[in-house]
Amino acid sequence: MPEPFTSLKSLPMPLIRDNIDTDQIIPSREMKSTGKTGLTDGLFAGWRYTEIGGREPNPDFVMNDPDFANSQIILGGSNFGCGSSREHAVWALAEYGFRVVIAPSFAPIFAGNCMRNGILPAVLDNGAIAEIENSQETVTIDLPGQQIRLHSGQTWSFPMDGESKMMLLEGLDAIDLSLKHADEIAIWQSADRAKRPWIYLGTRK
Amino acid sequence: MDKLWDSHVVTVPPGGGSLLAIDRVFLHERTGAAALNSLAEAGRKIVDPSRVFAVTDHIVDTRPGRTDQTLIPGGQAFITETRAAAEAAGITLFDVNDPDQGIVHVISPELGIVLPGCTLIAPDSHTCTQGAFGALAWGIGSSEAEHAMATGTLRLNKPKAMRVILNGKLSAGVTPKDMIMTLIARHGAAGGKGHAIEFSGEAATALDMEGRMTLCNMATEFSAMSGFIAPDEKTFTYLKGRRYAPKGNRWDDALSDWESLASDDGATFNQEIELNASNIAPMVSWGTSSEHSISIDDTVPGTAQIRPLEYMALNPGQSLQGTAIDAAFIGSCTNSRLSDLRRASALFKGRKIADGVKAVCVPGSSRVKREAEAEGLDQIFLNAGFEWRESGCSMCFFAGGESFDAGSRAISTTNRNFESRQGPNVKTHIASPETVVASAIAGKISDPRELM
Numbered sequence: 001m002p003e004p005f006t007s008l009k010s011l012p013m014p015l016i017r018d019n020i021d022t023d024q025i026i027p028s029r030e031m032k033s034t035g036k037t038g039l040t041d042g043l044f045a046g047w048r049y050t051e052i053g054g055r056e057p058n059p060d061f062v063m064n065d066p067d068f069a070n071s072q073i074i075l076g077g078s079n080f081g082c083g084s085s086r087e088h089a090v091w092a093l094a095e096y097g098f099r100v101v102i103a104p105s106f107a108p109i110f111a112g113n114c115m116r117n118g119i120l121p122a123v124l125d126n127g128a129i130a131e132i133e134n135s136q137e138t139v140t141i142d143l144p145g146q147q148i149r150l151h152s153g154q155t156w157s158f159p160m161d162g163e164s165k166m167m168l169l170e171g172l173d174a175i176d177l178s179l180k181h182a183d184e185i186a187i188w189q190s191a192d193r194a195k196r197p198w199i200y201l202g203t204r205k
Numbered sequence: 206m207d208k209l210w211d212s213h214v215v216t217v218p219p220g221g222g223s224l225l226a227i228d229r230v231f232l233h234e235r236t237g238a239a240a241l242n243s244l245a246e247a248g249r250k251i252v253d254p255s256r257v258f259a260v261t262d263h264i265v266d267t268r269p270g271r272t273d274q275t276l277i278p279g280g281q282a283f284i285t286e287t288r289a290a291a292e293a294a295g296i297t298l299f300d301v302n303d304p305d306q307g308i309v310h311v312i313s314p315e316l317g318i319v320l321p322g323c324t325l326i327a328p329d330s331h332t333c334t335q336g337a338f339g340a341l342a343w344g345i346g347s348s349e350a351e352h353a354m355a356t357g358t359l360r361l362n363k364p365k366a367m368r369v370i371l372n373g374k375l376s377a378g379v380t381p382k383d384m385i386m387t388l389i390a391r392h393g394a395a396g397g398k399g400h401a402i403e404f405s406g407e408a409a410t411a412l413d414m415e416g417r418m419t420l421c422n423m424a425t426e427f428s429a430m431s432g433f434i435a436p437d438e439k440t441f442t443y444l445k446g447r448r449y450a451p452k453g454n455r456w457d458d459a460l461s462d463w464e465s466l467a468s469d470d471g472a473t474f475n476q477e478i479e480l481n482a483s484n485i486a487p488m489v490s491w492g493t494s495s496e497h498s499i500s501i502d503d504t505v506p507g508t509a510q511i512r513p514l515e516y517m518a519l520n521p522g523q524s525l526q527g528t529a530i531d532a533a534f535i536g537s538c539t540n541s542r543l544s545d546l547r548r549a550s551a552l553f554k555g556r557k558i559a560d561g562v563k564a565v566c567v568p569g570s571s572r573v574k575r576e577a578e579a580e581g582l583d584q585i586f587l588n589a590g591f592e593w594r595e596s597g598c599s600m601c602f603f604a605g606g607e608s609f610d611a612g613s614r615a616i617s618t619t620n621r622n623f624e625s626r627q628g629p630n631v632k633t634h635i636a637s638p639e640t641v642v643a644s645a646i647a648g649k650i651s652d653p654r655e656l657m
Contacts, residue, residue: 018494018510029606035239036347112361114345157590162221163218185358
């Protein structure tokens with residue numbers, strides 16, 4: 001179950017490139033675990049190390065800059081998280097310690113995976129992201145107020161639907177929430193089985 | 206889309222979104238064990254295992270004589286753990302050497318698992334391929350797959366509706382792959398964000414089912430939730446008699462339901478895009494995003510960003526035609542079906558691929574492989590110098606540890622040209638099967654229309 005998310009203060013790590021795909025966030029060859037953990041070394045592996053498959057840090061890559069060693073926020077470019085649906089991208093980000101990605105837009109599957117794992121995908125426009133980067137200040141993420149605030153006081157609002165906000169704030173398990181509707185689901189299925197019997201492949205219990 | 210969506214809304218819970226009934230779930234060995242084991246550890250049961258399927262396609266070896274061993278270190282555990290978890294959960298697995306094994310989006314239609322009007326999800330972004338059957342089919346993460354198995358539903362917001370009208374008629378040598386690449390090149394890799402896309406118009410409906418799958422396959426590269434085409438006679442003819450498709454009276458009942466699924470004349474869309482298919486030429490990608498594509502007659506744009514140009518070792522204004530290649534790949538859920546292999550192999554006419562080019566053909570399913578072999582297509586590929594493999598996702602993404610040589614330049618029928626997607630620093634140009642064959646023969650990126 002994801003940790004509840006309330007507010008967070010951190011120096012954001014700028015990685016402002018458009019179309020950062022989940023193959024870059026974690027390459028297929030780095031998905032060595034059949035579970036959801038043990039993935040941090042693979043995070044951004046193609047950019048983070050000097051060689052493919054190696055572990056020698058590439059000093060030019062921002063993750064290896066000591067200033068951002070404890071950053072919990074990524075500043076990204078548009079269409080962040082596009083490509084493969086692999087949830088390992090989000091598991092690796094979360095395991096490493098990132099809790100927020102701020103970008104002008106997100107690929108939909110990636111954004112959904114973030115919400116299910118306690119990571120906030122916050123949408124701000126390019127201008128705001130550039131200002132945050134240039135300020136080199138810590139920022140405060142206020143999820144209840146849906147605001148991102150610079151240390152110097154400048155503030156932006158970000159959009160978020162009610163369900164996702166509630167899930168992140170309370171660290172709720174989506175399956176538990178939906179299972180509260182188990183009776184309604186059973187009634188729906190029973191009616192649907194009469195309407196569309198060809199959908200149901202098993203024998204009736 | 207409205208009809209399909211509304212008919213699947215179970216309830217509208219407080220807080221937003223809808224609980225949408227999910228008719229089919231398809232897992233694969235890359236994430237199947239994680240999802241099934243996580244459910245089991247939480248003590249949760251699959252609501253209806255008869256509607257959950259799994260297949261080994263993502264990292265399974267495609268070299269002849271394969272076993273559970275993979276070239277990727279530790280890959281075998283993904284296969285054996287998925288097998289054990291599938292058995293424990295009582296779901297249907299199409300295992301490594303099952304005659305029905307193949308890429309999930311190729312075998313699901315072959316087996317009649319996807320049906321018009323159904324909702325189908327898989328932890329694979331190219332699940333939108335199956336929208337070609339008039340289904341709402343889309344890719345999700347592993348947690349969402351667990352949710353669907355445990356509750357029979359997913360909670361989500363209704364996507365916006367987009368209609369892409371494909372007018373005119375494709376010219377000879379131009380394919381549905383070129384159509385979808387043109388759409389993305391013109392409207393951007395995020396052009397379909399937040400939308401489910403209905404492909405319509407004469408150039409869409411003129412396609413056979415396999416062409417429609419290619420078209421819908423890359424809706425995710427357009428950032429859309431899904432793409433789909435209203436079902437018609439071609440859809441019904443394709444599905445009739447397939448293993449999991451309804452039979453007898455049930456088929457007749459289903460058919461009358463499916464016939465009512467087409468968009469009404471007065472249907473409204475949040476966005477509409479028109480494309481004239483008659484003006485489309487073979488497309489080739491030049492960069493590292495699906496939007497970085499140009500017609501084969503064109504040159505790399507002067508406005509191109511530096512990073513993808515540097516990665517691809519290309520210059521603005523450069524023509525792609527004539528660029529030397531090291532590798533060629535035919536396969537993936539985009540272009541690995543029988544019609545793709547027929548059209549591609551017909552271009553050889555006894556010619557061989559250029560010296561020094563590593564060329565691999567991976568049929569989309571074990572069935573496609575058998576059918577191609579029955580027609581002698583395997584011999585055409587082999588005689589030309591291609592490798593002929595067992596079915597799987599293979600080198601679409603460095604699967605099973607296979608890759609092209611570091612830094613090499615490949616032309617590929619796959620859907621993604623991301624950095625290092627097909628191997629360390631491999632430069633991928635995506636294109637149609639025809640363009641891949643023409644380029645493999647010439648040893649450089651070439652226009653397939655010149656071979657026709």
